[in-house]
Amino acid sequence: MRIRRFTEPVFESLIKICGYSSGFVVLLIIVFLFKEGVSFFGSSPVEEGFTMYVHQSNPVKDLSAAQIKDVFDQKITNWKALGGADQPIERFSLDELGEAFTEEQLGKNFEFLPKCIDSYMDSLPGSLAFFPAAQTDGKLKSAIPLNIDKITVGKFLSDTEWFPTSRPAARMGVMPLLLGTLLVSFFAILIALPLGLAASIYLAEIADERVRKFLKPVIELLAGIPSVVYGFFGLVVIVPLVQSTFNLPVGETALAGSIVLAIMALPTIITVSEDALRTTPRAMKEASLALGASQWQTIRKVVVPYASSGITAAAILGIGRAIGETMAALMVTGNSAIMPPTLLQPVRTIPATIAAELGEAPFGGLHFQALFALGCLLFIITLIINLLVERVSAKRNS
Amino acid sequence: MKNINFLFLAITLFLAACGGDKTETTTTEGTDAGAAAGATTISVKGSDTVLPVSQKEAEEFMKANAGSAITVVGGGSGTGITALLDGSTDICMSSRELKTDEKLKFQGKSIEVKEAVIGFDALSVIVHPENKVAQLTREQLEKIFTGEIKNWKEVGGADAPIVAYSRESSSGTYEFFKEHVMDKKNYATTVLNMPATGAIVQSVSQTKGAIGYVGLAYVTNGVKPLSVSYDQGKTFVAPSVQGAKDKTYPVARPLYYFYDAKNEAKVKSFVDYVMSDAGQKNVGDAGYVPVR
Numbered sequence: 001m002r003i004r005r006f007t008e009p010v011f012e013s014l015i016k017i018c019g020y021s022s023g024f025v026v027l028l029i030i031v032f033l034f035k036e037g038v039s040f041f042g043s044s045p046v047e048e049g050f051t052m053y054v055h056q057s058n059p060v061k062d063l064s065a066a067q068i069k070d071v072f073d074q075k076i077t078n079w080k081a082l083g084g085a086d087q088p089i090e091r092f093s094l095d096e097l098g099e100a101f102t103e104e105q106l107g108k109n110f111e112f113l114p115k116c117i118d119s120y121m122d123s124l125p126g127s128l129a130f131f132p133a134a135q136t137d138g139k140l141k142s143a144i145p146l147n148i149d150k151i152t153v154g155k156f157l158s159d160t161e162w163f164p165t166s167r168p169a170a171r172m173g174v175m176p177l178l179l180g181t182l183l184v185s186f187f188a189i190l191i192a193l194p195l196g197l198a199a200s201i202y203l204a205e206i207a208d209e210r211v212r213k214f215l216k217p218v219i220e221l222l223a224g225i226p227s228v229v230y231g232f233f234g235l236v237v238i239v240p241l242v243q244s245t246f247n248l249p250v251g252e253t254a255l256a257g258s259i260v261l262a263i264m265a266l267p268t269i270i271t272v273s274e275d276a277l278r279t280t281p282r283a284m285k286e287a288s289l290a291l292g293a294s295q296w297q298t299i300r301k302v303v304v305p306y307a308s309s310g311i312t313a314a315a316i317l318g319i320g321r322a323i324g325e326t327m328a329a330l331m332v333t334g335n336s337a338i339m340p341p342t343l344l345q346p347v348r349t350i351p352a353t354i355a356a357e358l359g360e361a362p363f364g365g366l367h368f369q370a371l372f373a374l375g376c377l378l379f380i381i382t383l384i385i386n387l388l389v390e391r392v393s394a395k396r397n398s
Numbered sequence: 399m400k401n402i403n404f405l406f407l408a409i410t411l412f413l414a415a416c417g418g419d420k421t422e423t424t425t426t427e428g429t430d431a432g433a434a435a436g437a438t439t440i441s442v443k444g445s446d447t448v449l450p451v452s453q454k455e456a457e458e459f460m461k462a463n464a465g466s467a468i469t470v471v472g473g474g475s476g477t478g479i480t481a482l483l484d485g486s487t488d489i490c491m492s493s494r495e496l497k498t499d500e501k502l503k504f505q506g507k508s509i510e511v512k513e514a515v516i517g518f519d520a521l522s523v524i525v526h527p528e529n530k531v532a533q534l535t536r537e538q539l540e541k542i543f544t545g546e547i548k549n550w551k552e553v554g555g556a557d558a559p560i561v562a563y564s565r566e567s568s569s570g571t572y573e574f575f576k577e578h579v580m581d582k583k584n585y586a587t588t589v590l591n592m593p594a595t596g597a598i599v600q601s602v603s604q605t606k607g608a609i610g611y612v613g614l615a616y617v618t619n620g621v622k623p624l625s626v627s628y629d630q631g632k633t634f635v636a637p638s639v640q641g642a643k644d645k646t647y648p649v650a651r652p653l654y655y656f657y658d659a660k661n662e663a664k665v666k667s668f669v670d671y672v673m674s675d676a677g678q679k680n681v682g683d684a685g686y687v688p689v690r
Binding site for chain 2: 069072073074094095097098110132134135161162163164165166167176235236239240243249250251252330331334335336337338346348355356357
């Protein structure tokens with residue numbers, strides 16, 4: 001008796017601590033995510049520590065990241081296309097400098113670097129140059145720094161090209177990734193929901209006990225398979241199947257991704273909605289049957305409506321799984337950052353982008369922050385979906 | 399139920415948002431442990447291309463020299479160079495040479511960098527075995543990967559759309575191909591990005607119009623390697639170990655070890671081992687081209 005008086009408060013406070021700390025950890029992660037993500041906006045798309053220069057006589061004083069990329073891809077080769085004089089654009093960076101000057105001219109510790117750049121720039125009125133800011137800031141006479149549009153939330157969301165490693169200026173347009181993620185998840189849930197609902201009704205209402213005892217663990221086992229295995233299965237089985245069925249040049253498509261994600265979301269949907277269906281009170285079902293309704297009518301008019309909020313929850317958890325799924329999407333969707341015109345084309349999803357690119361993104365750099373901004377976006381999407389569901393189920397309950 | 403929903407979502411999100419971050423943390427921990435464990439340990443960090451070679455070399459070196467400990471960590475060439483800069487690694491593995499701005503950073507910290515070329519990696523351009531095309535020029539490859547050439551009939555093949563496969567942008571192979579084959583132009587958005595070399599081989603072997611690039615060692619019977627010309631189509635060279643060694647095959651790159659000259663005494667025994675006959679045999683076994 002005395003021991004219990006002592007242990008009960010201890011356990012109570014332990015449980016309390018666990019509750020508080022897990023809540024605190026979630027908050028901490030959100031704060032961390034947004035801290036990294038938000039600092040991305042307002043920064044310049046030019047590689048960190050670098051400044052872009054034009055010749056002082058050049059009338060063009062500001063360019064966008066898209067224009068710079070086109071210049072360095074040699075799609076734009078004349079200043080006329082950028083609103084300047086009719087002269088060819090000379091791309092100029094440290095690599096070219098290494099070819100134009102010997103190491104002696106540059107100095108052993110690069111002390112003559114600004115001078116070399118200056119004389120080289122002076123001889124090329126059409127040059128577009130980028131150099132480390134530390135070596136050149138305020139030291140060049142013939143060149144002036146170029147104004148480059150800063151990254152804004154609006155541009156991040158509306159730009160349609162994702163080239164985070166493009167040098168010297170990165171293009172970070174999230175539109176193709178966002179549409180890709182939504183497209184794949186939407187069709188995944190479109191495939192998984194009817195299948196999952198049918199399976200859960202079968203398990204809860206129609207299947208006899210022996211079948212149920214066999215099927216339920218098998219389906220739950222499906223949830224335990226690592227996603228990389230699903231990804232490999234998708235790459236070897238689903239991708240060729242999609243390719244030959246639709247006679248496509250390439251099988252890694254949004255559709256292949258949707259199918260794999262649908263399979264992965266099935267166990268969640270089936271388990272949660274079956275549990276919901278099973279909560280229907282026996283009295284309600286028996287009343288329906290006693291009134292002369294068939295079993296199908298009972299399921300349709302009594303069981304499913306009663307469990308509707310649970311089924312909605314199942315669907316949302318399935319969507320959550322599909323939107324956040326990384327490895328399988330990375331392996332089967334082809335990862336081309338294009339605006340997805342149809343289901344039968346490769347897409348790139350947000351989680352796959354984060355997983356694929358975080359490894360090489362320099363810690364704390366622009367690319368790193370951009371990936372965190374993607375994480376924030378993913379968080380906001382799921383939060384919106386969750387709030388919508390809360391509202392829907394609240395309405396049904398009242 | 400509501401609370402449970404939210405909890406589930408929070409967990410899903412947490413996993414989704416931090417999935418990539420996890421590897422990063424372990425990587426840093428690995429180096430820290432290596433650097434902190436004393437003078438007999440050498441930490442090696444950098445390119446994922448060189449990683450398998452270094453792991454094998456480290457294993458054999460530790461077997462032969464009891465008491466030595468070598469930590470090998472991947473992460474990419476850029477990661478390794480950054481680590482060498484801030485002194486958190488002894489040797490940096492790299493699949494490319496130092497860029498001028500990186501040299502500037504080393505100058506700024508007055509670190510003298512020594513390099514050792516431990517082997518070569520030749521890239522093979524591969525297509526589906528049923529493809530009629532057997533050779534391409536560098537210019538044609540550039541146009542295919544920048545999206546200017548979209549159909550195989552433009553380069554002498556059948557009338558079928560070209561499906562180009564590339565590695566992810568985090569790969570050193572991606573950078574190498576971009577700089578040496580594509581004249582530093584960006585890849586077209588329509589190019590498919592695969593997370594691993596094995597995935598490219600798998601996809602090219604099952605897609606009729608496919609073209610991709612992989613390390614020489616990864617070429618299997620399921621795909622067909624192409625001959626490449628770097629002189630506007632005068633001579634075409636098929637990828638081979640011999641070709642990479644005598645530099646007649648153009649799409650090859652040296653694999654480097656970089657280290658601080660001040661650190662030379664500490665790392666010399668390991669670098670010497672890698673350059674020895676036994677060490678060079680491991681380079682060959684890993685599918686790369688030995689220096690000798």
